[in-house]
Amino acid sequence: MADRQFDVVLFGATGFTGSLTAEYLAAHAPVGTRWAVAGRDGGRLRALRDRLGVDAGVVEADIADPGSLRRLAEAGRVVITTVGPYIRYGEGVVAACAEAGTDYVDLTGEPEFVDLSYLRHHAVAERTGARLVHACGFEAIPADLGALFTVRQVPEDQPIWLRGYLSVTGLPSGGTFDSVLTAFARWRSAAVARAQRRRVEPTDRSRQIRGASGRPGYDRAAGAWVLPMPTIDRQIVVRSARALGRYGPDFSYGHFAALGNPLTAAALGAGAMGLFALAQVPPARRALSRLRPAGSGPTPQQRAKARFRLRFVADSGERRVVTEVAGGDPGYGETSKMLAESALCLAHDPLPSSAGQITTAVAMGDALRARLERAGVTFRVVRPR
Numbered sequence: 483m484a485d486r487q488f489d490v491v492l493f494g495a496t497g498f499t500g501s502l503t504a505e506y507l508a509a510h511a512p513v514g515t516r517w518a519v520a521g522r523d524g525g526r527l528r529a530l531r532d533r534l535g536v537d538a539g540v541v542e543a544d545i546a547d548p549g550s551l552r553r554l555a556e557a558g559r560v561v562i563t564t565v566g567p568y569i570r571y572g573e574g575v576v577a578a579c580a581e582a583g584t585d586y587v588d589l590t591g592e593p594e595f596v597d598l599s600y601l602r603h604h605a606v607a608e609r610t611g612a613r614l615v616h617a618c619g620f621e622a623i624p625a626d627l628g629a630l631f632t633v634r635q636v637p638e639d640q641p642i643w644l645r646g647y648l649s650v651t652g653l654p655s656g657g658t659f660d661s662v663l664t665a666f667a668r669w670r671s672a673a674v675a676r677a678q679r680r681r682v683e684p685t686d687r688s689r690q691i692r693g694a695s696g697r698p699g700y701d702r703a704a705g706a707w708v709l710p711m712p713t714i715d716r717q718i719v720v721r722s723a724r725a726l727g728r729y730g731p732d733f734s735y736g737h738f739a740a741l742g743n744p745l746t747a748a749a750l751g752a753g754a755m756g757l758f759a760l761a762q763v764p765p766a767r768r769a770l771s772r773l774r775p776a777g778s779g780p781t782p783q784q785r786a787k788a789r790f791r792l793r794f795v796a797d798s799g800e801r802r803v804v805t806e807v808a809g810g811d812p813g814y815g816e817t818s819k820m821l822a823e824s825a826l827c828l829a830h831d832p833l834p835s836s837a838g839q840i841t842t843a844v845a846m847g848d849a850l851r852a853r854l855e856r857a858g859v860t861f862r863v864v865r866p867r
Contacts, residue, residue: 491558589619652788
């Protein structure tokens, strides 16, 4: 890919998260990085570039035009896409990158999209050398890299029982809310895609790697009331564990929301169930989507107050280790940082050879963690024992 015009191309640059990612690249991309903003409207892209005051390229591309997506993929060594919900708008970009041998990152939290991407494009990407890395935002980099960081603190020849407990503040954007509603409405088709992937994905029967669902209630290890989280994080961690021997011969991972009291836990659980039920009814789903329309999001003042902490508890033999990943505004400030640093890592850092659909831990691992630590995301051991 040495002859590509750009190192990084950001597709969807004028959207809410896309513009934050463009701002991060403008401020933090290393000197000499050739990057471009991309989207449907060249005028808006040039206005964004001028507002940022950078010498970035402009690439016009439309998800409805496969030829433009092919040109987009062929223009860069790495393509970032923030155009979601990905189940509706994402496949064309993945397909173009897989065919062109172009590395790809997104911030999807949609398991169905990730499973369909594997079924349809993993083999092509393996052949062309493209690295397709999904979930490079708040979902699921803290869980994926935090789990890798944690298992390095315990013996690798013992079973590892790992749990992640998430505490978070912040508000969703319209795009995130739309993605959640879409995922809830498509749960049946998501189950079908998951089953299809299981039938074709290779498995190593010499190891036991699995997700742990867990139950709501008070958790002594977390010191909090917890709810199992049906997010993509658990699936991503399990896939990293299946690919990397360092997770040991017997590994399980559970992912939970950690809450201060049982009333909050009950209210959050009831709210999620109500939202799921309403998402099954098209008129109700459309009405809900109008509550937070696409393109909207929290203000800079609201983002400045937001924080996240993901605490891990690992039990291995007689050893228990507690670690923590923490940072600022999870959905947007830190997500744009994680997304941009993932692309810069793929573009610039010496990494292990890999291809196809892979996770951040497999593709970038410690190199990406080092980048994020320099950018202000903390990884630390809280309590070794």
